């Protein structure tokens with residue numbers, strides 16, 4: 001783990017989303033880990049922004065991220081062109097625990113919005129290890145469904161829901177999750193908006209382990225500033241843990257929702 005220089009190789013934009021691929025020295029990482037990324041834009045904004053790893057190829061020296069414009073830092077990253085320089089610190093954080101080898105019950109990956117990229121990285125690993133999974137993706141509308149073709153190319157097309165019914169089944173992603181839970185799952189992996197994560201944790205509690213990747217505003221990304229703490233239950237006690245260090249992936253039954 002270290003801050004390294006990278007060069008932008010591609011930046012493919014679609015609406016407010018872009019897939020940014022950078023080249024440089026790449027340390028092997030695990031699905032669920034992230035980088036703190038910053039462009040060469042001078043002093044403002046000063047802090048890098050956390051982005052989950054969408055894909056990596058340490059041998060080729062490439063890393064990719066999918067981001068959505070929400071504010072100044074993400075807008076500047078969105079505007080980067082091939083040849084621009086970025087610095088990135090990583091890989092950071094604790095990854096999703098891999099399920100046991102093939103043969104067990106399938107697992108479900110439940111994603112929404114920019115929670116989808118780390119789950120696509122996980123899906124790629126599961127497909128490579130022939131571990132059966134269902135990918136459930138929820139969005140407000142069809143334009144917010146992400147990486148659907150990449151997922152289908154892995155051999156397991158995602159089951160999509162949209163709130164307005166413009167693609168997939170109309171409704172929330174928790175509806176197909178309820179069906180999958182009844183059919184039997186080994187574990188559930190989720191990343192996305194807090195309301196979705198809270199619902200997933202509640203549905204899985206007492207039935208099946210859930211591994212949730214949480215978001216928080218981050219300062220340093222490596223455990224020093226304490227800007228990213230969330231309340232967690234440990235042995236019945238309420239403690240605060242750092243999303244960047246003890247997370248971003250937490251046991252769904254341990255997360256205390258505020």
Ligand SMILES: Cc1cc2nc3c(=O)[nH]c(=O)nc-3n(C[C@H](O)[C@H](O)[C@H](O)COP(=O)(O)OP(=O)(O)OC[C@H]3O[C@@H](n4cnc5c(N)ncnc54)[C@H](O)[C@@H]3O)c2cc1C
Nearest residue numbers: 049050051052066067068070071072073074114215216248
């Ligand atoms: C571990 C981790 C992985 C992430 N992975 C991705 C990813 O793969 N792709 C992606 O697009 N985004 C990802 N994010 C979120 C991303 O880091 C933020 O959207 C980004 O930092 C916002 O910076 P900004 O300067 O554009 O927005 P700011 O100008 O800082 O904020 C703009 C608005 O967005 C809100 N906001 C900013 N950051 C967050 C946040 N983390 N959670 C909730 N609201 C926020 C602010 O309250 C404000 O209203 C991740 C966050 C974490 C913690």
Ligand code: FES
Nearest residue numbers: 220221225226244
């Ligand atoms: S971002 Fe600084 S401690 Fe987590």
